Amino acid sequence: MKTNGVCYTHLQRKNQYEKEMKACIEQTVELLQRHTTNERKPGMLLGKIQSGKTRTFIGITGLAFDNGYDAVIVLTKGTKALAQQTYERLKEEYKTLSEADCVQVFDIMKIPTNLIAYELEQKLVFVVKKEIHNMKRLHDALLRYPQLKDRNVLIIDDEADYASLGFTKTQQETTEIKAIAGQIDELRKEVKNSAFLQVTATPYSLYLQPDELKVSETSPVFMPIKPAFTVLVPIPSTYIGSEYYFENEAVRKSLFVPIDERELMALKKPDRRRLKLEEVLTSKSIETLRRSVLSFLVGGVVRRLQQRKEGKTLEKYSFIIHTQQAKASHDWQENVVLTLKERLGQLAVDQPVALQQMLEKCYEEMETALESPPPKQDVVYEALFMLQKDYLLVTTVNSEKEMNQLLDEQGQLKLRAPLNIFIGGQILDRGITIRNLIGFYYGRNPRSFQQDTVLQHSRMFGYRSPQDLSVTKFYTTEEIYEVMEKIHDFDTGLRTAFEQGGQNQGVVFIEQDFSSRLIPCSPNKLLLSQTTTLKPLKRMLPIGFQTGYKTYIAKTVKDLDRRIKSKWIEKKPFLIDIEEAIDYVRLIKQTFDQQEGKQWDEDAFIASMSFLSRYTNSKHKGKVWCVVRSGRNMSRVRANGRVEDAPDTTANGNSELTVAKKLAQRIPVLILLRQNGREENGWRGCPFWWPVLVTPKNTKTVVFSRDLTKS
Known part of the structure; x- marks a missing residue:
């Protein structure tokens, strides 16, 4: 296998792949060349949530281009935001080679209708959302440019569990998933020479589906559909996953703050029996929400003061409120948080001593976890300054249009202010990167939790600095936290089985x-x-x-x-x-x-x-x-x-x-x-x-x- 080709060398130079990452990329391409792969018997790239799977499969595209593959089709989860994020990422990675007319990256919905042979002879990347219209557009492109069908194509199914049968789903979801899975299968059949790689952090729906049900009461074992091969994405030491949050008593004590179920009800819709807006500073109905906003303010200030002392660029920080899917609930929550922000700002002017006491309490709750904590008085002064100068931004994100308007050049949520509170639902699901998250206010109903989405809803995993973790807080109900612990057990237990060959047993x-x-x-x-x-x-x-x-x-x-x-x-x-x-x-x-x-x-x-x-x-x-x-x-x-x-x-x-x-x-x-x-x-x-x-x-x-x- 050629490892010194133009594309892979360029990506290595740009990304400085570690030894383990290079081994993962090269092993995957080698196995793709050796095995026949398709949707029923895919190659599998298994990582963890927010652990660098995209970085890995982009490296795989470059090495594949250098070893006989002419085009790569990247299938993304069915949101415009994630498709755009993936497109922007690939475009940036291949920018130099694109300018040299070596590799071209296309969003399938914006592909030109008049590509000429000169362009089609280059290495091509198509980013396609797993959605009926996107898939049809890809099919149309193959008809318009039939020479693509005869070329070697690598199909990468990112967030692969989304298009696979899995744990209990609604009838509508099942219908949509089956339709998309059928389109993917048709795509593979249309291309003469193709390889199929699925990328996921939640492989259970892929591994655990029985090919043929052969069980008895004495042997209740389900034999799964076996991937052609499985390669594990290396997990760097700086990665923070579920083990950190759910296996460490000291972390739980400093990080987890319980929410009363009644508070979630007060935030579901306007109801003056539960919450009067004029009482946002004192109402017990939103005691934890009020505390979470103040703690986010203090935590962000602490980190920026530490950075200022070290002579570093001051970072911007984010906080997510994710409790309901309904837009009406988001509008109400935005109203509550904006009113709270306004009243806190007014309190900073009218009764600074009262607000100072509230801020000091938040600081004291996190002080023991801090390394080199800034002086309390400096934190309080800076927090009061930020409130008075309006450095805290509250944004509702609950539609595709709004999300696209909020994305930066890398397809990530744009942090416009030093402190950013995002309120939303399903649109804040996995895949969308939100930088410098130090607060999670989470309240989705655990009775509807599914393994392949729940841990990712909270957006808690990824590469986080110890300094950011020291000011991070996670707010949810006791019941939800316990369910998440249970899902962590399920996740780690099955992953261990896979790593030890359980996918074959x-x-x-x-x-x-x-x-x-x-x-x-x-x-x-x-x-x-x-x-x-x-x-x-x-x-x-x-x-x-x-x-x-x-x-x-x-x-x-x-x-x-x-x-x-x-x-x-x-x-x-x-x-x-x-x-x-x-x-x-x-x-x-x-x-x-x-x-x-x-x-x-x-x-x-x-x-x-x-x-x-x-x-x-x-x-x-x-x-x-x-x-x-x-x-x-x-x-x-x-x-x-x-x-x-x-x-x-x-x-x-x-x-x-x-x-x-x-x-x-x-x-x-x-x-x-x-x-x-x-x-x-x-x-x-x-x-x-x-x-x-x-x-x-x-x-x-x-x-x-x-x-x-x-x-």
């Missing part, structure tokens, strides 16, 4: 039917808010629950005491049948209050435990290890206000979780912790049992889903 999907049996579950009916993902040594436990009153639960607790302690001989772990373990869990659930606290999905707990116990090659098949501890006095809520979620860990490291992880090799471990349940610790004054399930070390990726007919 199938992935286990199970659900529980009406009679509580385990049955296979088709992946294309999953809603991620209703799933539990199992991976090695994962913990499952009820969190945020409250016990029943002593009068109602004492008898059940006594029964559990007798049964468990009869097996707990010499205080050592013991084996029990899965049926008995299920009985314990069912009885424990009866001791929880069904009206107060977060409700525990014991069905998922039991189904997961049952699956892990029964589908194993261990000599203890059908058994569960049990680790018991008693005399515990864990509080229901920690000092920081968060509910307790680690009853199985201790500061000295010699915890029952440590014991369980050593035991959990091929079958699961059920940890049973007898809590004293004292009132001073937030409970109801009666002992109770707190269960924790630990999955085996050899667990393969498993996705459990409740029977959706019950929902």
